[in-house]
Every structure is written in C-alpha cells, then in structure tokens.
Amino acid sequence: MTDFVQAASQVMTWCNELGAVSQADYVDRRYLTEQHRQANDLVAHWMQQAGCKTWEDGAANLWGRYESDNENAQRFILGSHLDTVPNGGKYDGMLGVLAPIAVVNYLHSHNIRLPFHIDIVGFGDEEGTRFGSTLLGSRALTGQWQKEWADLADSEGITLSQAMSNFGLSFANIGNSKITNPSGLLGYLEIHIEQGPVLEDKNLPVGIVTAINGARRFWFDIEGFAGHAGTVPMGLRQDALAASAEMILAVESIAAEFGVVATVGAIENRPNGVNVISGKTRFSLDIRSEDDRLRDRAFDAILAKLESIAEHRNTGLTYTQTHSANAVSCAPELQAMLTQAINNADFTPYSLSSGAGHDAMAIADICDVAMMFVRCYKGISHHPAESIKTHDVEASLIVLHQFLLLLSEQYSTTK
C-alpha cells in the first residue's frame, strides 16, 4: 500500500504546477483560452510519461488512453475537468484528472496492463465561467450541444463559435465528438474534492457518492409597505424584510425537517435605508436532494409556509422558478465496487450524495457513472483557500488502484 506515497506527492506537485497556468494573478483558467492550450499540453505530457497515447477531441477535451492488450476491449473512463472558476482553487476538477494519471503511471511502471482500455479525460469546460453554459466538455461527448450556443459570448464579446475557430476547432463539427457507440463504454469514474464538510466531520479521507442531487432554484418577491422607521408603530407595519426574515427561518427549519438542503443565499432589499421600513425584499431559494420527490415535497411545504407568513403579515408574495434539474444516481454496481475497494484498502466506506453538479451528470446519459469524493479543508472550494491533504490523495490513489483491480477481475470473468 505504500507504493502511492510518492505518487500522491507527485499529484500535489502537478496540482501546483497546473495551478500556475492562469490568465490572472489568481487561479483562473477558462475554456478555449491560451491557458487552456497550455494546460492541455502540460497534462498531455504527464499522460504520455505515464504510458498513455493522447489526443484532443473536437471540444478541446484532452484524452489519454492507457491501452489494453486487447484492441477491441471496452473503455473505462476516468476523468474530470481542467477549467477553473475565477479566483478558484487548484484541486476542483484537476484532482480527478491527475490522480488517474498517477495510478496509470504506477501500472505502467510495473508493466501492468488491464483487460480494458483506461481513457483518462480532462474536460475543457465544466464551470461554464467563460460562456455561461456549464458542462460544455462532457456534453460534447453526449451530443447535447445546441446550435444556438454558437453565439454565446464571453465578457469580451467573443462567441463560442469564434473561440473554437481561434483554438483550431469548428463549432460545426462538434457532432464528431459525440460518443456514438456507448456499448463500448464500461463506465465512468470521477474523483473530486467533496466541496463540503461531511468527510472532514466524519474524519474520513474518501467517500462514495450515491447520487448527484437534483436542484431547483427560485426567486421570491415580498411586497410590503415602506414607511418611516420612527413613525409607524410595530403593529401597523408591513415590513417586507421582517417578513422575509421569518420566511428564511422557515426555509431552514423545513429543510432540516425533510432532510434536504435549502439555502437562501441572496437577498435584495428596498429602499434599504437605516431609517426606512422595508417596502420590497427579494430572496433566492436553492433546494437540493438526492431524492427528487422528497425535494419537491419539501418545496411544497416551504411554499405553503411562506404563503401563510405572507398572509399573516399582509405582504405580497410572488415567486419564479429559475432552474430545475433532477437528481442523477450513481450506478449501484460501481458504488458496490468502490465500497469493496475502500474495504480492501482498510478504510471505512462512507456514502454521501453530491450537492454540487459534476461532469458525471452529463456522462450518465451514455454510461454507468460513479464518483469518489476526497476530503477537503473545511469544505472550501472555488476559493484560493481550497486545500487537500497529501495523505488523503494517497488514500484516493490506493482506492482507485483497488477499484481497477476489482473491475479487471470482474471484466475478465464476465466478458
């Protein structure tokens, strides 16, 4: 098991090196930029050193194949994304590309070939920071791109279509990146930092993801009546902010009661003066669960409570839904195999759902997907303080290695 101490250090060094490839003083690497080119070239070099043959597809995703001896074997995909948010961290996405390279490098250096191809992929866009649309890399594999995306423009007015041309690609040819024979796919495993505090709270290095939660988002508008803070008695007020405060607490307690997560993250208040009773307040709601029906029942309960608060306080209440996505389940067989791999590695298996979206959501359209989370410091992500321990990376490499051995065993038995 100690074979992965050096490999884990190597992954951390790669993360640092890759984190320096940025279009700003902070970590910032967006789709189809010069830094995207540099990152692909750098990672391709590490893939090649690990014994992979590399290529880029028509969406600028980087691929590295560690070939099976059997040319006609199925492919198992390991990967995540290589882009970052502005002022982000060095591990969100990158770890899921670099950890597999380190394990493949181990296999290569020990002259171990697997009965299936390992395809490591570094998606060019997951965050959607440049063009506003997320998962562009993985959705190119599943044929989900829309024609009108050609005109999506970045902050400088460069369209996705132009940016692809500048990168040596063609928007018109994006269909060629679609995986047209999903039967050739054995599955997909994504390693990712947790972006939450659960593994830290449980004191565990890794966790098995059960599902990627479905999310719904809303804006609520509360209409009260603005007034002078000194002259309107408490009993005659229609205070939109006080009504919102009561609603925010209701969201919190109903979410806990139903076992979902619900967040009021944004609030806008008018006129927002220290001596004026609030006339209008709007706030967001983000509600998620691995169980779509539970989430919807919790939302219905929240809405009923908010309506009753509005009625009681004589304020207006309107809302609009701005986003809705269903949960994506991880394949039970792959979850079971990850559990076995964690047991084999003498860690404690722990299952949790993913509250954040990942490339695996898109890939689930074409094959079975699994995800392994790695503990991260205080659950912080999308921030320079994003941090992981070398020891936890080592754990993830050991588990991934065990997982590949179990998968090889099963593949050899059943195919």
Added chain:
Amino acid sequence: MTDFVQAASQVMTWCNELGAVSQADYVDRRYLTEQHRQANDLVAHWMQQAGCKTWEDGAANLWGRYESDNENAQRFILGSHLDTVPNGGKYDGMLGVLAPIAVVNYLHSHNIRLPFHIDIVGFGDEEGTRFGSTLLGSRALTGQWQKEWADLADSEGITLSQAMSNFGLSFANIGNSKITNPSGLLGYLEIHIEQGPVLEDKNLPVGIVTAINGARRFWFDIEGFAGHAGTVPMGLRQDALAASAEMILAVESIAAEFGVVATVGAIENRPNGVNVISGKTRFSLDIRSEDDRLRDRAFDAILAKLESIAEHRNTGLTYTQTHSANAVSCAPELQAMLTQAINNADFTPYSLSSGAGHDAMAIADICDVAMMFVRCYKGISHHPAESIKTHDVEASLIVLHQFLLLLSEQYSTTK
C-alpha cells in the same frame, strides 16, 4: 368655524405653488440654492400680504412678524422648514410655515392684534440633504453650529462656507443669528404632517405631540462561514443570513414587547450568491421611544438576545453605535393648551409621540416647544405620494386659531 374653509384651500394652493419651486423634475429644494432664494421670496410675499414684516437671518431662515401693539411684548414662534428631501413631498415642513400664515392672514383681515408678537419662521435647512448635517436652520437660532461645519461639502464639492457666501451670507457671522434673549420667547409651536399612520388609523385630523422620540442607531456584523449551497448539510452550517433572519425577528418581537419602535431597515449580505451559504451579513438597527430609559432597556434586551442567537449558531457578532439622541419632551402647559384648543374646536384630542426628528428638537434648547400633527395619507412622507386632505388642513387652522386665542387670554392675564 367656517371661516377657515377658504384659508385651507389657500394653504393647499400655496403648497402646490411652493412645491413647483424645485431644482429637479421632482420636488427637491435644498439649503442655500437658487430655489431656496425663490422659495424665501415667494413665502415672504405671502407673509407680507398677511400683514407681516419680513426678514432673513444670517442662516437664510425666513421670518415674518405679525406685530403686537405692544412693541416690548414677548414673541411666540410658529414655524417649520422650507427645504425638502430629493423626490420629496409638498407638505413635510411647508405646512408648518404656510398654515400659520393663513391664520395670521385671518387675524389681519379681521383687524385682530394679539398681545404678543407672532414670529413665523421658515427654516432653510432641516433635512440636511445638501450638507449632511440636519437642522442647520433651527440650530443657528440656538448657537449650536460648529466651526468645522464650514468645510462640509455638497455632492459638487461646494462647502457650506462657500454656499453661504454665494447666498450673500457669511459663515463667520452665523453667531449673530443666535437668539440671545430667550426670556423674550413665549414658546414655539410646529405644525407638521404626522409621517405615520396613527391619526389615519384613529380617524382623527390632528394630534398633540407629547415628545420627539430619542433614537439610537447601530450596525450589527454577523460573521458566519460561506459554503456551497449544495454540499454543506443543514446541521453543519454557519449561515450568516439565517442568523441575521433570526435576529431581525427578535428585534421585532422585543420592540413590540417593550412598546418601542425598532427597525432593521438595511441589510448587506456576502457573497450574496444564489448557490452560496452567506458568510457575512450586516444589518442596521434604529430604535426609538419617547422614554429614553425604556428605549435603552429594550436595546439591552435585544442585544442579549442577539448575542444568545450568535452563540447558539456559532457565528460572530459585533456592533457599533452610529447615532444617539435623547427624547425631547413637549412642554406640558402647551400640550394642555393644544388639548383645550382641540376640544374648543369640537375635535377629539389625541396624544402621540413623534418618531421622526423635527426643528422643535433644536428649539427646545431655548424655549418651551409644542407640536401639532396633521393626518397624512397612509403615513407616507419623503415621497411624491405624500398627501393631506384640505379638510384636515382646515381643522389644523381652526385649532391653531383657538390655540392663539387661549394663549392671548393667558398672556393678558399673567403678564
């Protein structure tokens, strides 16, 4: 009693005419502007028509004296301010200058002289909109101007000192406006729109002000821990906005319990993203009462509750006081006389405190003060929708007339 029907219409016409003297499309008339000059000239003209001799003092306050036959009689001041907030109304301030002119005009047209001088004053600045410091007009009478105010600048960088020079005045000579013989003052009565909904709620045209409430203002800073809205379980959150929501409700309920008014009118939230748990939230608190000790006890109770919420939720809590002013009581004798005047006029006397600040606060330093509130539509002020009924203006004129008769009677008896 019907003599004031026409007078009330006249006051409404004057309010409309004066409301048109503005530096913008909406009502906006600030201290020492060209529009201040125009307003003073217009109101001086109406004062003169009502039999007053007029002058301006060194702070650009407009005065109109309806002289007693006894040159050495005391002065009773009736007045309010002629400036407005930007996008304000036509009655806040102005009514307290124009209503006395209408009553004096009545006395003049009936050849009635009183045993004391009536001094009607239109203060040049109460709102403080131009230079940030409020009550400049009335504080000139009480000698409260500070030397450093010379450098207070408006939004265009013009200092108070420069603006006075431009208006033909001298900041250095402001001391000359101070009333140096307060024994010559019989008292001060200010008529003002209520700026609150209480008289409307009680279905009364006018009310007697007991005191101008003392106010304290604070900012509270809540420090939580930002996190991903999807990945942090409800039980592991330190949500600054949810904590603030609980605190805002506590402010509301403790204020009602103590019988004070307390308002959280402004809130700022960070990072304020729909998918991010709030890390930092700050909110204002404005707390007022006619009883300073009650207000302070209520604040102590609020603070204790907020600290307990912060401890329970594991968030930081700090606060700063940005303003503190004690309550100013209206003179009991003048309140009693107003009550009598309202009874004589066949209205129902109703006493209430003023939640907003007024010129009377400053004048209380040099003589007894009283205030009469006039019902306004929905309590709206500082807004174009500010509105009063002609019928209520008529009531205020009748009461003011009765008040002056009672005061004359008392003056003749006791002096």
